[in-house]
Amino acid sequence: MAKSLSEIMNDVKVQDSSGDTEVLIKGIAMDSRRVKEGELYACVPGFKVDGHDFAAAAVKSGAAALLVERFLPLEVPQVKVASVRQAMGPIAAVIYGFPSERLELIGVTGTNGKTTITYLIEKIASHQKQKAGIIGTLGARIDGREIPGDRTTPEAIEVQKLLGEMVSEGVSVAVMEVSSHALDLGRVAGCEFDVGIFTNLTQDHLDYHKTMEEYLNAKSKLFANLKGEKQPKFSILNGDDPAFLKLVKVSSAPVVSYGIHNQEADYRAEYVQVTADGVLFKVRFEGKIQDITYATPGFFSVYNALAAFVWGVERGYDPKDVAEALAEIPGVPGRFESVRCGQPFQVIVDYAHTPDGLENVVRTARDFTQGKLITVFGCGGDRDRGKRPLMGRVASQESDFLIVTSDNPRTEDPQLIIQEILQGISTTDYLALPDRREAIEKACHMAKPGDTVLIAGKGHETYQIFGTEVHPFDDREVARESLRRLGYV
Numbered sequence: 163m164a165k166s167l168s169e170i171m172n173d174v175k176v177q178d179s180s181g182d183t184e185v186l187i188k189g190i191a192m193d194s195r196r197v198k199e200g201e202l203y204a205c206v207p208g209f210k211v212d213g214h215d216f217a218a219a220a221v222k223s224g225a226a227a228l229l230v231e232r233f234l235p236l237e238v239p240q241v242k243v244a245s246v247r248q249a250m251g252p253i254a255a256v257i258y259g260f261p262s263e264r265l266e267l268i269g270v271t272g273t274n275g276k277t278t279i280t281y282l283i284e285k286i287a288s289h290q291k292q293k294a295g296i297i298g299t300l301g302a303r304i305d306g307r308e309i310p311g312d313r314t315t316p317e318a319i320e321v322q323k324l325l326g327e328m329v330s331e332g333v334s335v336a337v338m339e340v341s342s343h344a345l346d347l348g349r350v351a352g353c354e355f356d357v358g359i360f361t362n363l364t365q366d367h368l369d370y371h372k373t374m375e376e377y378l379n380a381k382s383k384l385f386a387n388l389k390g391e392k393q394p395k396f397s398i399l400n401g402d403d404p405a406f407l408k409l410v411k412v413s414s415a416p417v418v419s420y421g422i423h424n425q426e427a428d429y430r431a432e433y434v435q436v437t438a439d440g441v442l443f444k445v446r447f448e449g450k451i452q453d454i455t456y457a458t459p460g461f462f463s464v465y466n467a468l469a470a471f472v473w474g475v476e477r478g479y480d481p482k483d484v485a486e487a488l489a490e491i492p493g494v495p496g497r498f499e500s501v502r503c504g505q506p507f508q509v510i511v512d513y514a515h516t517p518d519g520l521e522n523v524v525r526t527a528r529d530f531t532q533g534k535l536i537t538v539f540g541c542g543g544d545r546d547r548g549k550r551p552l553m554g555r556v557a558s559q560e561s562d563f564l565i566v567t568s569d570n571p572r573t574e575d576p577q578l579i580i581q582e583i584l585q586g587i588s589t590t591d592y593l594a595l596p597d598r599r600e601a602i603e604k605a606c607h608m609a610k611p612g613d614t615v616l617i618a619g620k621g622h623e624t625y626q627i628f629g630t631e632v633h634p635f636d637d638r639e640v641a642r643e644s645l646r647r648l649g650y651v
């Protein structure tokens with residue numbers, strides 16, 4: 163039901179207003195090209211353009227009122243706030259009926275492992291016959307129904323809309339990836355989180371945050387804002403990560419820690435075994451022990467499975483059931499995904515796009531490769547440039563042969579991105595092939611029985627971005643085509 167402009171401003175600090183604030187508002191939009199009759203158009207001062215400049219177009223399309231940072235010479239009611247970005251979430255929350263207050267909302271943040279953990283939690287919840295919803299890098303999913311998305315954490319209006327849909331479809335557990343951009347840009351303002359999960363903090367996104375300290379400050383906001391009526395609330399923190407101590411201090415809810423090395427961790431993984439098929443370990447917690455198996459290889463997989471296990475047990479599920487759910491998970495798309503066409507070597511597609519992520523997967527692949535490890539990767543354009551030589555270095559340290567190629571060059575010159583990666587490379591055994599298809603074909607062509615071809619950086623992505631154009635491209639498909647061309651089926 164439509165509410166008045168003054169009503170939807172209830173949770174927002176209004177600096178000033180003009181016109182009739184009792185006008186009925188049917189919805190909220192931040193893009194003039196998508197605004198509908200009777201909606202409030204939020205004028206966002208962006209990094210590229212200023213939404214205020216499109217207000218006239220929005221009014222022409224039927225916008226009933228404007229949310230502004232400066233009054234505009236237009237004949238519609240206007241509400242002025244200090245930050246339109248920060249105000250959009252709380253306003254959208256009113257419009258969509260405060261959905262986050264009507265389900266359990268878990269936020270997962272950290273440099274790597276967010277998508278993976280959301281998938282594990284979804285599985286644990288559905289194993290308990292709970293309806294679950296996910297919002298993250300792979301889009302949203304509501305009780306199994308896929309909704310495409312193009313950002314790890316969507317904009318505030320979209321977040322509230324998705325949570326609203328989850329509530330109407332009877333979802334009781336919603337798990338959302340919360341990126342540092344989202345925390346900084348107010349995309350999760352208006353959300354009442356019950357649980358915050360921290361994975362780890364390593365270098366990424368310094369193009370945006372500038373320093374690791376600022377990057378961590380953004381992440382901390384999730385844990386400092388675990389407030390609201392719904393109970394219980396808790397933070398699940400990786401006790402092995404150097405950021406742990408700071409996050410313990412800022413957390414507004416009780417902390418439950420997990421880890422492998424930290425002797426004080428509430429949930430500790432012991433007897434860790436990493437094989438080509440996955441990980442096996444025991445969790446020691448509250449005087450109990452539980453065996454866990456999880457079918458994604460890599461030491462880092464222990465952390466992901468452990469964090470999800472902690473959530474399941476802390477919310478009251480039987481540890482055995484939680485372990486059973488984890489054991490049933492076949493893997494997350496594009497995360498250490500095997501491409502199998504009957505070839506006598508392994509082909510692995512993985513989404514590692516940070517120095518830490520790449521180091522982990524390269525090491526994991528190295529551990530179970532008898533022959534040579536051939537790694538194909540690149541770095542995204544219009545992203546943290548400092549990552550590039552570091553990724554070059556970690557890849558060259560453990561691989562026998564490197565093919566440096568393009569990821570999503572976006573508006574940068576692919577050759578220059580490659581040059582920056584090559585600065586970190588300490589081996590002569592490499593090739594620079596900017597065409598990613600050619601790079602994958604070459605790697606498959608070179609591979610001998612017992613080798614591994616690791617294709618990193620794009621995982622589940624089904625596109626490649628050149629300039630602002632999006633072209634279809636799927637590493638797994640391209641690898642399959644290359645293998646078929648070599649006679650495998």
Ligand SMILES: CC(=O)N[C@H]1[C@@H](OP(=O)(O)OP(=O)(O)OC[C@H]2O[C@@H](n3ccc(=O)[nH]c3=O)[C@H](O)[C@@H]2O)O[C@H](CO)[C@@H](O)[C@@H]1O[C@H](C)C(=O)N[C@@H](C)C(=O)N[C@H](CCC(=O)O)C(=O)O
Binds near residue numbers: 193195317
């Ligand atoms: C740094 C960043 O996050 N930028 C986001 C930001 O862009 P911007 O502020 O530059 O927007 P803008 O293009 O200047 O437009 C300003 C306003 O004018 C409006 N507009 C514009 C044109 C028009 O005709 N009419 C109109 O109303 C726009 O809708 C917008 O509201 O707001 C845009 C609108 O929502 C986003 O698309 C854009 O994401 C860009 C594309 C992006 O790539 N973001 C990445 C870095 C990101 O957010 N990544 C994180 C982290 C990933 C992870 O590691 O997990 C993520 O959560 O995905």
Ligand SMILES: Nc1ncnc2c1ncn2[C@@H]1O[C@H](COP(=O)(O)OP(=O)(O)OP(=O)(O)O)[C@@H](O)[C@H]1O
Binds near residue numbers: 514
């Ligand atoms: N706990 C972890 N620690 C370090 N690296 C990890 C961890 N989990 C996954 N990775 C690596 O990072 C890649 C991305 O994993 P995932 O998609 O789960 O992370 P994410 O945090 O969602 O990333 P994004 O920032 O793109 O949303 C994986 O393909 C793997 O290579």
Ligand SMILES: N[C@H](CCC[C@H](N)C(=O)O)C(=O)O
Binds near residue numbers: 542543545569619623
């Ligand atoms: N969520 C990350 C994903 C990077 C994936 C990589 N393929 C790239 O395009 O850089 C980002 O937006 O920085």
Ligand SMILES: [Mg+2]
Binds near residue numbers: 276
């Ligand atoms: Mg993700």
